[in-house]
Amino acid sequence: MKKVKIVILILMSLLLIACGVDDKKDDMVTSDFLEEKKEDKILRVTEEEIITDINDEQKLFRTTLGEGTYAYVASNSGENVIEREIKVDLDNDGKKEEIYFGDDGDGIYFNYYNPIKDKIQFLLDNRGTENPETANYYFDNGWIRIEVSYQVTVLDLDNDGIKEIIFSAYDPTDFGLALHSFIWKEINGEYKYIGEIPGQFFMYFDKDRQNIIVPIGSQGLSSEYRIENNKIVEFSENEKKSSNIIQTTLDYNVYENNNYNYFLEYPTKNFKITSKRDDGIDLESSDSKASINCYITKNTSNDTIKSMYEDNIDFIGIEIPYKKLGEDFYVLSYIKNGYIEYAKVIYNKKNNTFIQLRFYYPEDYKEIMNPIIERMTKSLKY
Known part of the structure; x- marks a missing residue:
């Protein structure tokens, strides 16, 4: 009888140990799952934030918003082949558009893809005749120049709920207007080129004033621009005086x-x-x-x-x-x-x-x- 009791006790102990192991396995699975979800959440949160590894001093187009989405490209590779992509919801429809910039076997390309319309729209291309005239200066017969830095930025410049696409190019060998920013705005469902802003080293967007500020020289002078009636205009002197x-x-x-x-x-x-x-x-x-x-x-x-x-x-x-x-x-x-x-x-x-x-x-x-x-x-x- 004692032997039977001992056997029963041993069996019960083994059963409890087995249950404990299963419980630990469940805990481990749950912990891994939570960690995986946590990491996945971090990726989702940061995906639409800044796409860059540079500091603010190197940016061509800056902002007071404290956040934004942009891709910075310094075309200093020996092969002169670069590519950058931004995925961001431009029009707040819940779907992320894709913006591409780089060059390939056919020359430069700069376009964006709308997933809802399943449509690619070209903004700049290697043909040159389709580009703003000044933009061609920053390319070598339809190819990216090694010495030029480029930046693609998306920001809502006129507070209408839809982000504009900004393409900035900087040539450090040009001691005049070394930097230009070219801007496309969504008009009637498509992005249209609306104008360019010349500068020297960098420019920035002030959300409080809804103006693009362009520093000039080293004496604290600046020019100001904004979007009015789907056009880039210089900030009027009368408005400056009144404000x-x-x-x-x-x-x-x-x-x-x-x-x-x-x-x-x-x-x-x-x-x-x-x-x-x-x-x-x-x-x-x-x-x-x-x-x-x-x-x-x-x-x-x-x-x-x-x-x-x-x-x-x-x-x-x-x-x-x-x-x-x-x-x-x-x-x-x-x-x-x-x-x-x-x-x-x-x-x-x-x-x-x-x-x-x-x-x-x-x-x-x-x-x-x-x-x-x-x-x-x-x-x-x-």
């Missing part, structure tokens, strides 16, 4: 900080730089009544933009009539002892720093300072 009256009375320059990788425009007429540091600059008006400070605060205390915002309010200690807290910035504006103090603080996640722009001026300087504040805060790029 930014200081442009008619003040000159601007560009301050670049290589230590923390940011730059912004600053006024040079009626203002002078009183201090230039590793992290920023200080400016003062010619009558010493107004001052502007731009500097970096390292986030050594692991603050959030919200905690910085709240600490700043507590430090000021008075009623603040205008205050705004965003996802990665805050703005405070108040009057103290007859002077207006305006602060914009931005959190730079990449460097884990806070970029601080602070303005201090008498109340009767408001009309002069408002457009300066607007221009400087909007010009800040990092």
Whole structure:
């Protein structure tokens, strides 16, 4: 009888061990499945984001959006054969169009494929006669030039919900207008070439102003373009004056900080730089009544933009009539002892720093300072 009990106990133990192994197998399968799903999700999320491995300083066409879809091509291969592809939903119909650029045995090609219409549309080709005249300069008899860099970008430039296709080419051997961007827009179901924008080194899109900004020279000057009535037009002088009256009375320059990788425009007429540091600059008006400070605060205390915002309010200690807290910035504006103090603080996640722009001026300087504040805060790029 004891032997029977022992056998039964051994059998039960073996059965429990077997069940435990099966449970572990189930856990392993579940874990692998979840990990696989997680990886698959990451791929899906990143597929429509930036397709590049270059930093912002090398891009021909940049943006303040913080995201976008583009392919960058430096045609420096010995065989002079390159190819890049973008897959992105241009018109928000749930299907991704495919944009191709490169050259093959027949010369250059630049086209896009619409999966719903099952149709390929050629934008540039090796025949040359079908291309914008200026575009042919960047090709050698229908072939890609080794010394030229190319970039394909898709962005909604006129806020109509449909992305434009931008083809940019840069020839470093041309000391004049070395860069051109050619733009195609969706019109009546097809992409039509609507114009080009000349530049020198790079250009960028400012989503707040819906303008394409083209820096000119090294004195902080720039041209501005936008899409109006399906055409590329230069930003009108009348509109500039109505939206930014200081442009008619003040000159601007560009301050670049290589230590923390940011730059912004600053006024040079009626203002002078009183201090230039590793992290920023200080400016003062010619009558010493107004001052502007731009500097970096390292986030050594692991603050959030919200905690910085709240600490700043507590430090000021008075009623603040205008205050705004965003996802990665805050703005405070108040009057103290007859002077207006305006602060914009931005959190730079990449460097884990806070970029601080602070303005201090008498109340009767408001009309002069408002457009300066607007221009400087909007010009800040990092």
